[in-house]
Amino acid sequence: MPLSVMGHIDSCLTIDLGAIIANWRYIDSLSSATTTTAAMVKANGYGLGAKNVAEALANAGCTEFFVANLGEAITLRQHLDERGHKQLRIMTLHGCQRDGLDDHVAFRITPVLNDLEQLSRWHMCSQQRSESLPALLHIDTGMTRLGFDADQIDWLIENKSALDGLDCRYLMSHLVSAEVADDPTNALQLATFNEWRRWFPGMPASLANSAGSMLSPDYHFQMTRPGIALYGADPADQATDKLMRVVTWQARIIQLRQAKAGDHVGYGGTHLLDRPSRIATIGVGYADGYNRKLGGKASVLIGPQTAPVIGRVSMDSVTVDVTDIDPAHLQHGFVELLHDDYNLSRMAGDAETIAYEILTRLGTRPSRHYQNS
Numbered sequence: 310m311p312l313s314v315m316g317h318i319d320s321c322l323t324i325d326l327g328a329i330i331a332n333w334r335y336i337d338s339l340s341s342a343t344t345t346t347a348a349m350v351k352a353n354g355y356g357l358g359a360k361n362v363a364e365a366l367a368n369a370g371c372t373e374f375f376v377a378n379l380g381e382a383i384t385l386r387q388h389l390d391e392r393g394h395k396q397l398r399i400m401t402l403h404g405c406q407r408d409g410l411d412d413h414v415a416f417r418i419t420p421v422l423n424d425l426e427q428l429s430r431w432h433m434c435s436q437q438r439s440e441s442l443p444a445l446l447h448i449d450t451g452m453t454r455l456g457f458d459a460d461q462i463d464w465l466i467e468n469k470s471a472l473d474g475l476d477c478r479y480l481m482s483h484l485v486s487a488e489v490a491d492d493p494t495n496a497l498q499l500a501t502f503n504e505w506r507r508w509f510p511g512m513p514a515s516l517a518n519s520a521g522s523m524l525s526p527d528y529h530f531q532m533t534r535p536g537i538a539l540y541g542a543d544p545a546d547q548a549t550d551k552l553m554r555v556v557t558w559q560a561r562i563i564q565l566r567q568a569k570a571g572d573h574v575g576y577g578g579t580h581l582l583d584r585p586s587r588i589a590t591i592g593v594g595y596a597d598g599y600n601r602k603l604g605g606k607a608s609v610l611i612g613p614q615t616a617p618v619i620g621r622v623s624m625d626s627v628t629v630d631v632t633d634i635d636p637a638h639l640q641h642g643f644v645e646l647l648h649d650d651y652n653l654s655r656m657a658g659d660a661e662t663i664a665y666e667i668l669t670r671l672g673t674r675p676s677r678h679y680q681n682s
């Protein structure tokens with residue numbers, strides 16, 4: 310039994326920080342040397358632990374980090390300061406809300422300004438302090454979610470003084486369908502972005518998420534903003550050998566039992582056994598982030614063999630048919646839920662969702678262990 314599932318823990322996530330670094334370097338290698346590769350560590354580093362991920366990437370030379378909101382930013386800032394990484398840039402995608410101005414300044418957080426209201430707030434803040442505060446300007450090129458809309462951009466172009474005294478680090482936008490490489494929306498957004506960019510001469514630009522980083526260099530500009538690829542999943546959930554697997558998820562066999570042909574397994578009795586069977590009950594369930602849709606679809610690794618998850622996924626357990634598994638392998642007392650044959654993307658497919666959601670819904674109950682930092 311691995312050290313990490315010993316003791317009081319029934320399921321544990323092993324997070325390979327070395328693999329995250331390798332994936333960051335791979336994405337970085339796709340763009341030219343003048344393009345900075347930032348790291349997206351929002352939602353607690355896609356569920357894997359923003360502090361550990363950011364610290365490892367900082368040690369590897371990453372200097373720019375994005376989170377969603379100020380709370381995430383402050384938690385990360387305090388950790389990185391403690392670890393002696395004081396010069397890193399932390400940016401909030403949601404920008405500065407009315408009640409977050411002072412803390413953005415106090416914790417040296419750079420807001421992404423998403424509309425004129427945020428711009429005027431941050432501008433006023435900068436004037437009151439007679440300090441040139443850093444910011445990113447987010448313009449919307451088709452997402453209709455965040456960012457200055459066309460009217461606001463027009464206004465800004467005619468009222469450039471609204472930016473006076475601010476240190477505008479990047480003009481950014483976000484791609485709608487970058488994971489579909491031949492989607493015409495990509496080229497349209499790129500063209501729109503380049504048109505607006507002409508009005509902000511000299512301002513560095515940023516457009517690409519993970520999938521955008523894998524498109525042509527036209528999409529890279531001065532900074533890319535990969536998230537999911539760092540965590541080892543292809544943005545389109547395609548098989549890839551370019552990205553290293555980051556997460557291993559192991560869980561304890563909490564009981565082995567013999568069942569008869571004709572027995573039903575689990576809630577609703579949805580699985581009928583057609584032969585005398587051996588069932589392993591595993592200590593992981595939907596409360597841990599093991600998706601309910603995986604019941605009857607997923608498989609787990611036991612030693613060198615795989616075994617199917619049968620019946621419904623419960624809150625704290627799942628049932629696996631281990632009739633065909635060599636009893637010697639069962640003696641180890643644990644199974645692997647995510648492994649080379651059954652990676653995040655396959656799990657996402659079976660759960661009818663995307664790898665992003667599998668990761669960010671990992672519960673707090675599984676312990677997290679970090680390797681190779």
Ligand SMILES: *Cc1c(COP(=O)(O)O)cnc(C)c1O
Nearest residue numbers: 349483518519520534535536537
């Ligand atoms: C989340 C996010 C990213 C990263 O996206 P991935 O698909 O995970 O690479 C980049 N930019 C913005 C604005 C985002 O919200």
